[in-house]
Amino acid sequence: MGLSKVLIVAFLIFFKVDSVFNNRESGVVIKSDWDTDAFLDSFGLLSKYGYSPERISVTTEDGYVIDMFHIPRKGPPVLLVHGITDSSDGWLVLGPKKSLAYQLADAGLDVWLFNSRGNRYSRKHRDNLSRKEYWNFTYEEMGTQDLPAAIDHILNVTSQEKLSYVGFSQGTTIFLVMCSMRPEYNNKIELSILLAPVAWIGHLKLPIINVVSRNVELIHSITNSMGLYELFPFRFSKAHRSLNCFRLYPISFCNAGYYLHFGLVNSSNISPDRIAVIDSHIPAGASALNVKHFIQGYSSKRFQRFDYGLDKNLKVYSSKQPPSYDVKLVTAPVSIFASEIDWYSEVNDVQILKSRLPNVKRFIMLNKSLEFSHLEFVYGTHVQKLVNEPVINILLDDLNMRL
Numbered sequence: 001m002g003l004s005k006v007l008i009v010a011f012l013i014f015f016k017v018d019s020v021f022n023n024r025e026s027g028v029v030i031k032s033d034w035d036t037d038a039f040l041d042s043f044g045l046l047s048k049y050g051y052s053p054e055r056i057s058v059t060t061e062d063g064y065v066i067d068m069f070h071i072p073r074k075g076p077p078v079l080l081v082h083g084i085t086d087s088s089d090g091w092l093v094l095g096p097k098k099s100l101a102y103q104l105a106d107a108g109l110d111v112w113l114f115n116s117r118g119n120r121y122s123r124k125h126r127d128n129l130s131r132k133e134y135w136n137f138t139y140e141e142m143g144t145q146d147l148p149a150a151i152d153h154i155l156n157v158t159s160q161e162k163l164s165y166v167g168f169s170q171g172t173t174i175f176l177v178m179c180s181m182r183p184e185y186n187n188k189i190e191l192s193i194l195l196a197p198v199a200w201i202g203h204l205k206l207p208i209i210n211v212v213s214r215n216v217e218l219i220h221s222i223t224n225s226m227g228l229y230e231l232f233p234f235r236f237s238k239a240h241r242s243l244n245c246f247r248l249y250p251i252s253f254c255n256a257g258y259y260l261h262f263g264l265v266n267s268s269n270i271s272p273d274r275i276a277v278i279d280s281h282i283p284a285g286a287s288a289l290n291v292k293h294f295i296q297g298y299s300s301k302r303f304q305r306f307d308y309g310l311d312k313n314l315k316v317y318s319s320k321q322p323p324s325y326d327v328k329l330v331t332a333p334v335s336i337f338a339s340e341i342d343w344y345s346e347v348n349d350v351q352i353l354k355s356r357l358p359n360v361k362r363f364i365m366l367n368k369s370l371e372f373s374h375l376e377f378v379y380g381t382h383v384q385k386l387v388n389e390p391v392i393n394i395l396l397d398d399l400n401m402r403l
């Protein structure tokens, strides 16, 4: 084994030990009313701030049970779709004055918060599956199964023909997968807003991505043999740790992870007064196979279906290489927001996507001088001016909701 392989094995063992350690709870002193948000789920947050939510389960054609949160309003429906290892909480944790979900409801839109299979809210299945069978999915199934089930349900109960879509990161990936694999769903989309879109990721800037992508098969066989089908699970007990860390240590210490994983340039760009609450709600779970699918996209520099290896590809796809997702079929209107310094939704990759989409209505590239990194599209201090206000304006304009 080479050094990098040894490091990977060591890291995975640490990961397993860490996950056991983190399940222990420790005491914490609540200092303010906001601190209690760290312990509330989407339903609890919406209830606390007076938004009277509903929790709704829908079952996909392949039997996965997907849970959404609904803020009922009279206006046209809008679906908000979170990123990888995140959940509906992401659209709520900055509170009513800053997070998009509340503001869309305040503007009169009927707001639906999605949760993809495997995250903290969508963990059930119609059948009695083994864990290995349950976790056998990637973003392809989220796009071809979870989203269509959610959209059909919303259109049915609201008696509408179309809805508006706002996705962040993986929430854009699965939109593109849906509209290219099941093109009939384009007709159910009034407009879509893609925040930090992730499709082609050959230019991904994550520091460890080279080592990881070169060893992806090894990592996968180790995680599989350890029974780690789920990565980055949600832990309720993390709320204690988050509140304590950000109270006891300098913010840059607790923030190190944000820089390492997400390219945060200026730590004051993630709301310092909300960071413990944000941190307590993420990660919210992902399948190991989903992570592998994304890593394949980095290695292959293609936006393509899951790569099973030569033999199985021939069987499943009748071709040696997995087919690409054909984004020319995404005929629904698309508005794109991206940032020049984003590591995940990298400028060159976003340009590839833009050049292939047939119906781009707007393209907004945030200047690098704004130091706007990936997570800031949902969690940033400057999210209000740079994202939420323009997003709400687009919706009000395109839905003819101006008074």
Ligand SMILES: *[C@@H]1O[C@H](CO)[C@@H](O)[C@H](O)[C@H]1NC(C)=O
Residues within 6 Å of the ligand: 128, 129, 130
């Ligand atoms: C579900 O399956 C497991 C093993 O696959 C079995 O032990 C268990 O009894 C089953 N439960 C039900 C309710 O069928």
Ligand SMILES: *[C@@H]1O[C@H](CO)[C@@H](O)[C@H](O)[C@H]1NC(C)=O
Residues within 6 Å of the ligand: 132, 133, 136
């Ligand atoms: C996972 O899904 C693939 C493709 O649908 C299938 O070939 C495979 O047998 C499944 N594996 C498990 C463990 O269910």
Ligand SMILES: *[C@@H]1O[C@H](CO)[C@@H](O)[C@H](O)[C@H]1NC(C)=O
Residues within 6 Å of the ligand: 152, 153, 156, 157
């Ligand atoms: C639509 O709603 C009706 C009644 O509200 C229900 O009977 C039907 O199964 C629903 N269809 C879908 C696709 O959800």
Ligand SMILES: *[C@@H]1O[C@H](CO)[C@@H](O)[C@H](O)[C@H]1NC(C)=O
Residues within 6 Å of the ligand: 266, 267, 268, 269
């Ligand atoms: C970080 O941003 C704040 C305000 O947004 C600014 O005052 C500060 O100078 C920035 N720090 C660095 C190191 O860029």
Ligand SMILES: *[C@@H]1O[C@H](CO)[C@@H](O)[C@H](O)[C@H]1NC(C)=O
Residues within 6 Å of the ligand: 367, 368, 369
């Ligand atoms: C980006 O911002 C810098 C500094 O504010 C400015 O000089 C530059 O012209 C801007 N670039 C674009 C493309 O707007």
